[in-house]
Structures are given as C-alpha cells and as structure tokens.
Amino acid sequence: MSVDMAMPAEMVRGASVAPRSTMPSILSDIYQPENNIAIWQRPLSSEMTAHIKNMLQEGQPLALVQSVTPANAAEWIRNRLSDYECADALGEDIGLIVDMFCCLFDLQQVGLRLTALDKPMCPKFHVDQIPCRLVTTYVGSATEWLSNDDVDRRKLGAGAQGMADHLSGLFDNEQRINQMQSGDVALLKGGGWEGNEQTGLVHRSPELISNERRLLLTLDFI
Template sequence: MISHSSFVVDSVQNKPTYPTDSESTILTDIYSPDHNIAIWKRTLPTESVEAIGEMLGVRKALALVKCVSPDNAAEYIQDKLSGYACTEALSEDIALIVDMFCCLFDVEEAGLRLTMLDSAMCPKFHVDQIPCRLVTTYNGIATQWLDNKDIDRSKLGRASVGIADDLSGLFNNDLAIQQMQAGDVALLKGSGWEGNESMGLVHRSPALMCNERRLLLTLDLV
C-alpha cells in the first residue's frame, strides 16, 4: 500500500474502508485485494465546468464510443466536439486520464464512452461483470456506491424480485449510500477481476432532477 493514501474511516469499527486522495497515484491502490474502489479527489476549474454546462445546454444528444489510445484521444474529442468553449480543456483532460488508465493496466488502448445523460443510466444498484472500469462525471451529480460492510448481496439484482433497492434490504438506510463528486476520478473493480468474483463494487447512476444533465466519462479495458 502506498504511504501517501488517506482512507475514509468507519467511525464505528475504526477501520479504513476505501482509498482516496488528492494525488492521482492513489488509483494504484485498486490492485490491493482489500479494495474494490479507489478515488482520485479533484475539483475541476470553475470556467471548465461552466463551459461544459453551456455545451450540454445546447446539444440535443451526445454519445461518443471509441477505442482510443493516449496518442489519439485528444484529437478524437476535439473532432467530435469542435466549436465549443470547453473542447480544448476537456479533450486534454480526457487524454490525460486515458494515458493514466493505459499506463496503470499496461494496455495500449481503452474503450471510451463520453455520454450526456438526462436520466439515470443504471438506476438500480448493480455490479459490473468486467475487471475494472474508470468513471468520472464532468457535469452533474456523480456515481453512488455502497461499501461491502453495508450491504446484503443476497438482495442484489434479480434477487430483489423487482423490489426497490431502498425496500429490498440491500442496505439498511440511505446513510449507507456513498457518492462521488463531480471531477472525481474513480476505478471500480468488477466481478471480472481475478479473485474478486463475488466482491465487485455495488454502484448505480444517481437520479437526476428535471432538466438536469450529466456528462459522464467511462473507460474500459478492451
């Protein structure tokens, strides 16, 4: 475990629950078998957030899907989003994140999705059937998740028999729901990670208010 990492602490059991830090190197903690999430905490520049909000306000839709490399990610985003005030800063930031992701997992490409959402994409808590996914929200409310200690996995997914998550017994109360902030970059370990088959991170897309829009970036291994 790297020494700089700070952990959010369970106030009852006084045990660390997940690694989070303002330094991007915290993302390497995803390799620890004890953690199924690692969060790089960061605050985006106000001018960038405002420019992204302006873009979302005029676009009817946005759904970019592409296998990209650190070398071509910025050019791809610039081509698809040309003419907006946010394009240069957004493309540079996405290229940086793609570079970090590829370096961390020793791969040449990543599966990129940049999507504008006006409703929850995955409203029920679930586990991804993949090794690992990077997520970051550039605008709007960010991803919600549950710590292993707070959930009953026997109530997850189809096992809930259609009952809403807050009534099924999946978690005790709303205080168990943890949430990323816009700008945060997180790695979410799925059930496809070797040795983590039954412990993938339980998470969901948050509900959006009327007329609210969200810009979500995800990166997957390809």
C-alpha cells in the same frame, strides 16, 4: 507517467474498500485485494465546468464511443467537440486520464464512452462483470456506491424480487449510500477481476434533479 506509491490515502466508511486522496497516485490502490474502489478527488476549473454546462444546455444528444490510445484520445475528443468551447480543455483532460489508465493497467488502448445523460443510465444498484472501469462525472450528480460491509448481495438483481433498492433489504438505511463528487476520478473493481468475483463494487447511477444533465466519462479494458 510515474505513480508515487508513497502518497497517503484518506479512508472513508468501509475503510477496507474505499481509499481516496487528492493525489492521482491513489488509483494504484485498486491493486490491493481489499479495495474494490479507489477515488482521486479533484476539483475542475470553473472555466471548463462553465463551458461544459453551456454545451449540455444546448440539449443536443452526445454519445461518443471509441477505442482510443494515449496518443490519440485528446485529439479525437477535440475533433468531435470542435463546435464547443470546452473542446480543448476536455480533450486535454481526457487524454491525461486515458494515459493514466493505460499506464496503470499496461494497456495499449481503451474503450472510451463520453455521454450526456438526462436520466439515470443504471438506476438500480448492481455489479459490473468486468475487471475494472474508470468513471468520472464532469458535470451533474455523480455515481453512488455501497461499501461491502453495508450491502446484502443476496438482494441484487433477481434477489430484489422486483422491489426498489430502498425496499428490498439491499441496505439497511439510505445513510449507507456513498456518492462521488463531480470531478472525482474513480476505479470500480468488478466481478471480472481475478480474485474479486464475489466482491465487485455495488454501485448505481444517481437520481437526477429536474432538468439536470450529466456528462459522464467511462473507460474500459479492451
């Protein structure tokens, strides 16, 4: 898959670290040293969304974890979700995203996790000590994050002294919190990216509304 480096990017608050665009080529902006997130904003088809919601409403546990390649990702998803109407569309979409991720980082395979969640997986703001992670929420509330200029990193982890994020001094008010939308595909640069050790993206799982279930996809380097 070719990546057009000339596509324009819209900048959100904290412009030096948050390029976003409706074009998938925006994901290549993660290579810019000043960026620790890049967001491809995209709508999902109403049909696929409805089918995913139907799957989630059944309430069955779903936690698919596998090393996949661009050649086998779509079929693997289809086989694992063969009982559901969303299997073909979701398999095709995930196969495309795996192909993009591998192309962008010159990878032969990736670690895939597709999970249905009914509670926050990582409810406190934190930094992942990995090079880079792809995240997308197909249904439900999506990932929240803070721009570098809006966070006091001394209040992460033990520095919060056990206090909740909104009380610890990590950020000065909740308007500083940015949130992705369902369907968005984002690359989150972590502390394991060479040269980004002190500026990994600060992010967390969203608080879910009553009876809400999310479908979250993550891809990681192997």
